[in-house]
Amino acid sequence: MRHLLSTRDLDRASAIRLLDVAEDMAETADRAVRTLPALRDKTVVNLFFEDSTRTRLSFEAAAKRLSANVITFSAKGSSVSKGESLKDTAQTLLAMGADAIVVRHHDSGAAHRLANAGWIDAAIINAGDGTHEHPTQALLDAFTMRQRRFGSEARGRGLDGLRIVIVGDILHSRVARSNVWLLHLLGAEVHLVAPRTLLPTGVATWPVTVHEHLDDALALEPDAVMMLRIQTERMRDAYFPNPREYGREWGLTHERFARLGPDTMVMHPGPMNRGLEISSSAADSSGSTVLAQVTNGVFIRMAVLYLLVAGADAAISAPGNAASATGVTG
Amino acid sequence: MTSLLIRGAALLGSEPADLRVRDGIIVDRGSLAVEASERVIDAAGLVALPGLVDLHTHLREPGGEASETVLTGTRAAAAGGFTAVHAMANTSPVADTAGVVEQVLRLGERAGYAEVRPVGAVTLGLAGEQLAEIGAMARSAARVRVFSDDGHCVHDPLLMRRALEYVATFDGVVAQHAQEPRLTVGAQMNEGSLSGELGLTGWPAVAEEAIIARDVLLAEHVGARVHICHLSTAGSVDIVRWAKARGIAVTAEVTPHHLLLTEELARGYDARFKVNPPLRRDEDVQALRAALADGTIDIVATDHAPHPAEAKECTWAEAAFGMVGLESALSVVQQAVVDTGLLGWADVARVLSTGPAAIGRLAGYANPLAVGTAANLTLVDPSHRRTWSVDDLRGRSTNTPYRDRELPGRVVATVFRGVPTVIDGAVVDPDIVAAAHLEVRRG
Numbered sequence: 001m002r003h004l005l006s007t008r009d010l011d012r013a014s015a016i017r018l019l020d021v022a023e024d025m026a027e028t029a030d031r032a033v034r035t036l037p038a039l040r041d042k043t044v045v046n047l048f049f050e051d052s053t054r055t056r057l058s059f060e061a062a063a064k065r066l067s068a069n070v071i072t073f074s075a076k077g078s079s080v081s082k083g084e085s086l087k088d089t090a091q092t093l094l095a096m097g098a099d100a101i102v103v104r105h106h107d108s109g110a111a112h113r114l115a116n117a118g119w120i121d122a123a124i125i126n127a128g129d130g131t132h133e134h135p136t137q138a139l140l141d142a143f144t145m146r147q148r149r150f151g152s153e154a155r156g157r158g159l160d161g162l163r164i165v166i167v168g169d170i171l172h173s174r175v176a177r178s179n180v181w182l183l184h185l186l187g188a189e190v191h192l193v194a195p196r197t198l199l200p201t202g203v204a205t206w207p208v209t210v211h212e213h214l215d216d217a218l219a220l221e222p223d224a225v226m227m228l229r230i231q232t233e234r235m236r237d238a239y240f241p242n243p244r245e246y247g248r249e250w251g252l253t254h255e256r257f258a259r260l261g262p263d264t265m266v267m268h269p270g271p272m273n274r275g276l277e278i279s280s281s282a283a284d285s286s287g288s289t290v291l292a293q294v295t296n297g298v299f300i301r302m303a304v305l306y307l308l309v310a311g312a313d314a315a316i317s318a319p320g321n322a323a324s325a326t327g328v329t330g
Numbered sequence: 331m332t333s334l335l336i337r338g339a340a341l342l343g344s345e346p347a348d349l350r351v352r353d354g355i356i357v358d359r360g361s362l363a364v365e366a367s368e369r370v371i372d373a374a375g376l377v378a379l380p381g382l383v384d385l386h387t388h389l390r391e392p393g394g395e396a397s398e399t400v401l402t403g404t405r406a407a408a409a410g411g412f413t414a415v416h417a418m419a420n421t422s423p424v425a426d427t428a429g430v431v432e433q434v435l436r437l438g439e440r441a442g443y444a445e446v447r448p449v450g451a452v453t454l455g456l457a458g459e460q461l462a463e464i465g466a467m468a469r470s471a472a473r474v475r476v477f478s479d480d481g482h483c484v485h486d487p488l489l490m491r492r493a494l495e496y497v498a499t500f501d502g503v504v505a506q507h508a509q510e511p512r513l514t515v516g517a518q519m520n521e522g523s524l525s526g527e528l529g530l531t532g533w534p535a536v537a538e539e540a541i542i543a544r545d546v547l548l549a550e551h552v553g554a555r556v557h558i559c560h561l562s563t564a565g566s567v568d569i570v571r572w573a574k575a576r577g578i579a580v581t582a583e584v585t586p587h588h589l590l591l592t593e594e595l596a597r598g599y600d601a602r603f604k605v606n607p608p609l610r611r612d613e614d615v616q617a618l619r620a621a622l623a624d625g626t627i628d629i630v631a632t633d634h635a636p637h638p639a640e641a642k643e644c645t646w647a648e649a650a651f652g653m654v655g656l657e658s659a660l661s662v663v664q665q666a667v668v669d670t671g672l673l674g675w676a677d678v679a680r681v682l683s684t685g686p687a688a689i690g691r692l693a694g695y696a697n698p699l700a701v702g703t704a705a706n707l708t709l710v711d712p713s714h715r716r717t718w719s720v721d722d723l724r725g726r727s728t729n730t731p732y733r734d735r736e737l738p739g740r741v742v743a744t745v746f747r748g749v750p751t752v753i754d755g756a757v758v759d760p761d762i763v764a765a766a767h768l769e770v771r772r773g
Contacts, residue, residue: 087643107645108518108529109599116598117643130647132529174529201532202523 003115003124004304007135007182012158015185019143020155021303022296028065029299036302038310039068045098047089048127049075049105054270054294055127055137059102062301068309071096086110090120098122100309108132123308131172137269138178140300142186144289145224147296148265160187165217167193167250168228168277169239171200175269176228180206193217193250197239214250224265224289227252227278247276257282265289332748332769335364339373339709341699342676349378351705354748354770359701371750373709376742379679380698381413381706385476385505385583385686386559386631387656389415389446391437392430393422398636398726400437401760403656404444406634406725408751408758410656411708411741414445415634416690419456420481426451426462428470435472442763443751447690450474452493452504456482459489461496468500475691478505480559481606483541485511490545494554503581503689505557506545508566509607513537518647520593520608528596530646533608535563542566546573546580555579557689560633562588562607564617571626581689583631584618586655586662587731591615595731601642601649602731605635622681623672629685632659636727653731657723661737664712669738675712705748714740724757 001014010018028034044063048056056072063070073093086105093101100123103111108130115124128134145162146154164183170176170192183190184207192203193211203210211217218225232243240246247253252266257279260266266278266288274280283290334351341347341359350358350368364370389403398406400417407415417434419425425434431448438446450467454460456479467474477497484490484506497504514537519525521532542558546569549556561567561582573580587605592612595603603609621627635652642649655662663682667673673681679698687695694704716722718732744752749766751758 085640085644086648105645107647109647110645112599113645117600119643130529131531171526177527177529200526201521202526205523206527 001307004135004308005111005115005124005126006133007138007178007185010182010185012185015182016156016158018139018300018303018307019146021307022139022143022299023155025299025302025306026296035065035067037067038306039063039066042068042099042309043097044068044070044100044102044305044309045093046070046072047093047101047103048073049103049110050128052104052128055104058294058297059127059301061298062305065298065302066305068305071098086114087117087119090114094120094122100125100305102127104128106130125304125308128174130174132174133178134174135178135182136297136300136304137175138182139304140293140297141179141226141267141269142182143296143300144267144293145265148289148292149223158186159183162188162223163191163220164188164224164226165191165193165220165222166226166228167214167217167252169198169230169234170194170203170228171198173228179226180208184208191217191220191222195240195250198234214256218256218259221261222264224267225252225260226267229269229271230273230277232276243276251276252278252282254279254281257285260287263287267293269293331773332766333365333368334371334705334745334748334750335362335368336371336373336378336709339376339378341378342679349699351745351748353773354705356699356701356703356705359699371709371743371753373743375713376709376711377675378699379411379675379708379710380683380695381708381744381746382411382660382682383414383686383690383692383695384412384632384634384656385416385629385690386480387415387417387634388420388636388652389417389434390421390636392433396638400434400446401441402724402726403634403636404438404441404446405757405760406654406656406723408443408744408746409724409741410658411660411710411744412444412656413706413708413744413746414447414687414692416447416449416476418480419449419451419478424451424455425449426454428463428466428472431467431472431474432470441760442749442767443760444746445692447476447692448472448474449476449478449480449505452477452479452484452497453489458482458485461489461493464497464502465500468502475502476505476557476689477502478507478559480505480507483507483509483511487544487548491548491552494549494556495552498552498554501691503555503557505559506541507559508538508541508545510537510540513540517608518604519596520610522593522611524593524596530596535565535610538563538607539565539569542569546570546578549580550576550578555581558582560585560588560607560631561618561627562610562614564614567617567621567626571621574626581628582626583629584622584627585633586630586659586666587653588618589615589622589630589666590662591731596646599646601644601646602653602729602733604646604649604651605653606651619667619670619672622667623677628681629689630659630663630681631686632656636725637729638727642729653729654723654725654727656725658718658730658732658737660710660741661739662732664739665737668712705745707745708741709743711740711742712738714738716740
């Protein structure tokens with residue numbers, strides 16, 4: 001694996017390997033010295049054309065825990081906002097010696113373009129591109145589900161047989177797309193719920209079951225319910241009439257949450273609109289994985305950086321050996 | 331006196347023969363002996379087509395000279411076998427006055443590679459609010475007969491009705507860019523499974539089809555003719571077929587790229603494949619080919635849309651719509667509909683020369699390659715194959731979708747008003763072309 005652009009590019013073995021390496025990374029979190037030397041003398045650039053504090057901080061933390069030099073580059077106020085092109089920006093970063101570029105961009109396909117246009121020779125990690133994909137978010141979601149379901153027995157496992165319901169603005173959600181491909185790859189049964197206006201054309205060809213009414217999907221007793229953020233400006237474009245109606249029809253209200261089984265995970269990629277797509281009782285419940293998702297994001301990003309940047313030898317080491325390969329000792 | 335002998339070309343509808351061109355006119359046809367001081371072009375094994383006519387070219391001048399000029403665009407046209415091009419109105423300033431269309435006309439005459447017929451804007455500044463001075467453009471030296479806001483749809487139905495009526499007063503035609511604007515807000519590629527997967531805003535087929543349906547009914551209602559630019563969907567074909575069967579005066583064009591390429595090319599986010607209207611599904615491509623073969627679609631038009639490199643070396647969303655197409659048009663048509671057995675070379679002459687000339691009211695193409703007519707012709711080697719590269723381009727921009735793709739056919743020679751503009755596949759120097767035109771005019 002040279003880049004991480006899309007969860008569609010992963011095969012099952014490499015996806016499970018990533019999750020397993022993230023387990024190794026998670027184990028290092030409780031140690032006195034949490035920093036690993038794996039990416040010493042490597043430079044990781046966070047190239048953010050779009051604001052995203054939580055994703056940027058997560059990648060920064062991950063790279064620093066691996067001892068990489070980290071450059072964070074925000075498009076706002078930079079030469080990019082003065083009209084410099086993606087190509088020129090990429091080549092400038094290459095000239096600075098970037099080994100990996102974590103790119104967040106408002107346009108779908110931006111990471112793909114950086115990786116394949118021949119402008120730059122560095123590992124590209126997609127940190128969210130337009131309405132296309134957000135692969136590390138899907139990986140951290142899958143990691144969180146696996147950990148919560150299987151605990152210390154998680155290593156080497158997929159998500160076979162888990163029933164996962166994703167609710168909300170599927171049309172504009174890069175998180176949903178990445179999750180659909182990854183969760184299916186890992187053996188989960190994926191259900192999507194949204195009004196027809198917020199479902200992508202061609203969703204019938206995806207490896208999912210589509211529902212228009214949330215209660216129908218919740219009646220299936222899912223193992224996890226993932227609520228997506230709703231942007232109220234979608235109302236203006238007539239995707240739905242108003243927040244009140246949206247919340248009533250597709251929100252995880254207190255009443256709906258109360259009907260869920262005791263072990264059902266409640267997930268949200270954040271930031272949440274409490275009272276719109278998710279009630280506070282659901283968001284703050286013991287079933288909520290929202291904060292665990294944030295924590296696990298760092299481990300997943302460490303795993304991705306480690307596997308992409310540490311080199312071919314590291315990338316072919318057996319699952320579970322990441323800690324030793326990075327120089328971590330008990 | 332200038333004299334040119336073209337020997338042994340395969341002439342459509344007859345045995346191979348020689349053509350003698352004198353002072354810009356075809357003066358003899360048959361088995362001819364070489365005369366003293368006569369220039370000879372050996373055309374054995376080549377197909378002689380009437381000079382190609384493009385109804386839809388973006389020459390960008392005035393205002394967009396970084397992308398193309400009238401000189402570089404017509405040089406590209408000559409390389410592609412064209413002897414006439416209709417230059418679209420979306421220049422800066424917009425071609426919405428007699429002054430601008432005459433400027434473009436003069437630039438074309440000075441370049442000498444092809445007849446440049448300016449297209450006039452339908453509405454002032456392409457703004458879709460007020461009719462442009464259509465009469466002044468029609469009566470100018472440029473004799474404008476095709477009016478289009480191409481790049482913009484004449485969306486207001488009342489304005490479109492008035493435009494159809496008013497343009498008809500001057501024997502003109504409205505060439506409509508059929509794109510319902512509200513249904514294509516932010517649209518980036520064909521709407522379908524792939525757009526959903528790639529996270530690119532979809533461009534639904536109905537956005538094109540709804541406008542075509544409306545406009546053929548308006549054309550019928552007011553008794554005017556309407557031309558539909560760059561059809562791209564099977565549904566559009568159905569509507570045009572229905573309208574023609576009903577007797578409505580509608581003509582339609584398809585681009586070479588919509589006859590060959592599909593939306594799958596968007597998968598790599600390579601902006602060379604971003605075009606308006608977008609590349610569609612394979613089913614659409616097959617329907618467009620069949621419609622060209624059965625006459626539902628009248629002509630092929632290039633929609634040659636040059637852009638500088640920086641307009642394409644960016645993300646898909648940021649990139650400009652459009653691709654260059656003059657140099658590659660004939661090869662793409664050959665691959666899509668000739669080599670597949672759908673069209674013969676006589677049909678190619680119809681869809682790429684006499685058909686567009688008729689729609690644009692361009693004189694001199696009604697009885698092509700006949701004795702006594704202007705010597706506008708193209709010699710093609712259909713057996714040639716090549717891997718397409720930017721070296722095959724003669725315009726100013728390189729945004730071709732065919733780079734590294736194998737294409738058949740080669741334009742060996744182009745003759746415009748008796749003057750060779752392309753010889754042995756190479757474009758003739760503009761000074762030599764200008765001097766030759768002068769000699770032809772002196773007789």
